[in-house]
Amino acid sequence: MANTWFETVAVAQRRAEKRLPGSVYGAIIGGAEKGLSLNDNLTAFDQLGLAPHVAGLHAERGMEVEVMGQHLSMPVIISPTGVQAVHPEGEVAVGRAAANRGIPMGLSSFGSKSIEEVCAVNNQVFHQMYWSGGRDVMVQRLQRAEAAGAKGIILTLDWSFSNGRDWGSPWIPEKLDLKTMIKLSPQALSRPKWLMTYLKTFTLPDLSAPNMAAPGQKPPAFFGAYYEWMQSTPPSWDDIAWLRSQWNGPFMVKGVCRVDDAKRVRDLGASALSVSNHGGNNLDGTPAPIRVLPSIVEAVGGEIDVVLDGGIRRGSDVVKAVALGAKAVMIGRAYLWGLSINGQAGVENVLDVLRGGIDACLLGLGKSHVNELTPDDVTAPDGFFRTLGV
Numbered sequence: 263m264a265n266t267w268f269e270t271v272a273v274a275q276r277r278a279e280k281r282l283p284g285s286v287y288g289a290i291i292g293g294a295e296k297g298l299s300l301n302d303n304l305t306a307f308d309q310l311g312l313a314p315h316v317a318g319l320h321a322e323r324g325m326e327v328e329v330m331g332q333h334l335s336m337p338v339i340i341s342p343t344g345v346q347a348v349h350p351e352g353e354v355a356v357g358r359a360a361a362n363r364g365i366p367m368g369l370s371s372f373g374s375k376s377i378e379e380v381c382a383v384n385n386q387v388f389h390q391m392y393w394s395g396g397r398d399v400m401v402q403r404l405q406r407a408e409a410a411g412a413k414g415i416i417l418t419l420d421w422s423f424s425n426g427r428d429w430g431s432p433w434i435p436e437k438l439d440l441k442t443m444i445k446l447s448p449q450a451l452s453r454p455k456w457l458m459t460y461l462k463t464f465t466l467p468d469l470s471a472p473n474m475a476a477p478g479q480k481p482p483a484f485f486g487a488y489y490e491w492m493q494s495t496p497p498s499w500d501d502i503a504w505l506r507s508q509w510n511g512p513f514m515v516k517g518v519c520r521v522d523d524a525k526r527v528r529d530l531g532a533s534a535l536s537v538s539n540h541g542g543n544n545l546d547g548t549p550a551p552i553r554v555l556p557s558i559v560e561a562v563g564g565e566i567d568v569v570l571d572g573g574i575r576r577g578s579d580v581v582k583a584v585a586l587g588a589k590a591v592m593i594g595r596a597y598l599w600g601l602s603i604n605g606q607a608g609v610e611n612v613l614d615v616l617r618g619g620i621d622a623c624l625l626g627l628g629k630s631h632v633n634e635l636t637p638d639d640v641t642a643p644d645g646f647f648r649t650l651g652v
């Protein structure tokens with residue numbers, strides 16, 4: 263049997279590129295416009311260095327933390343992504359992997375599996391929502407998430423429907439009928455291993471959004487749900503405060519980059535915020551989250567959980583973010599590459615790669631636990647950090 267294990271996320275990404283149809287791989291890479299933010303999310307981590315010790319190191323290192331009332335075996339959370347057409351088990355495989363490795367999972371409202379299916383395999387699910395459909399619909403979705411057993415809500419706000427890409431966006435069909443299957447067949451046939459994972463389960467990629475279904479209705483098509491969201495009036499701060507008041511549990515606002523917004527999120531009673539630019543998929547030119555993290559931690563980090571989301575590809579990235587004040591990080595593409603090539607085991611492989619990298623950094627930095635990390639463990643070039651909204 264072929265060796266499916268990989269030693270870094272970069273290796274997993276290379277294998278995913280070979281395995282996935284071009285349009286699926288392209289949809290994961292994404293990035294808005296010229297890809298400035300997408301690239302900055304990665305290069306910013308490259309610009310940060312580490313300041314190691316060589317003796318007095320610790321034989322045992324700990325990395326467990328608590329975020330949004332949940333215990334994390336390491337400071338990593340699965341960020342919500344819609345994983346249509348990546349793997350037939352989709353978010354259920356991700357949920358199992360996260361549960362096996364002891365970390366929470368954000369489930370996208372545009373995910374391919376329902377909140378009920380994912381909560382059945384993972385008891386640390388945060389349900390992610392966009393502001394779509396107005397207050398009545400939002401309350402229905404909160405009630406559904408609560409009934410399913412979600413432990414928290416992630417409200418994602420960093421999306422401005424800026425979808426053009428200089429390299430050309432992949433074509434994604436509205437549904438998989440005979441006509442679209444014929445159109446896509448050259449791509450699918452050129453990726454036989456990917457195709458076989460579906461054929462073995464007698465399924466086709468699911469292009470619906472089950473978590474956007476109204477009570478008693480069948481799941482809408484992905485683009486139907488997207489259209490509902492596009493047509494919805496963007497929320498005011500009052501709307502967000504109102505939504506928070508409707509959920510009796512941990513509540514995260516995802517997508518914050520500015521200090522003034524971070525303070526508003528704290529003031530409306532959120533338990534957490536994620537510093538994020540949607541993986542470079544929102545407004546192009548938004549700085550990498552790691553550049554604005556310290557300013558946001560300084561403003562609100564003592565009062566709510568601040569997590570870093572964007573650009574994490576190795577354990578040392580996690581350590582850099584925690585040293586600069588994040589309670590934990592969220593990961594997106596990293597686990598999608600693992601899922602693409604080896605389902606649940608591939609996601610577990612990614613999480614093990616990150617854990618190993620965090621541990622090696624703690625050893626080298628002379629720490630016995632992630633909570634001992636400080637900004638002094640990280641080197642940054644002049645002008646690296648940004649402060650927005652002060």
Ligand SMILES: Cc1cc2nc3c(=O)[nH]c(=O)nc-3n(C[C@H](O)[C@H](O)[C@H](O)COP(=O)(O)O)c2cc1C
Nearest residue numbers: 290341342343344370418540541572573593594595
């Ligand atoms: C293919 C893809 C789909 C995504 N879908 C969602 C989504 O449905 N909801 C959401 O809040 N964020 C979504 N995101 C953003 C991720 O949650 C996360 O913020 C981003 O991937 C972090 O950057 P990274 O990929 O560099 O880790 C998506 C990202 C990707 C790559």
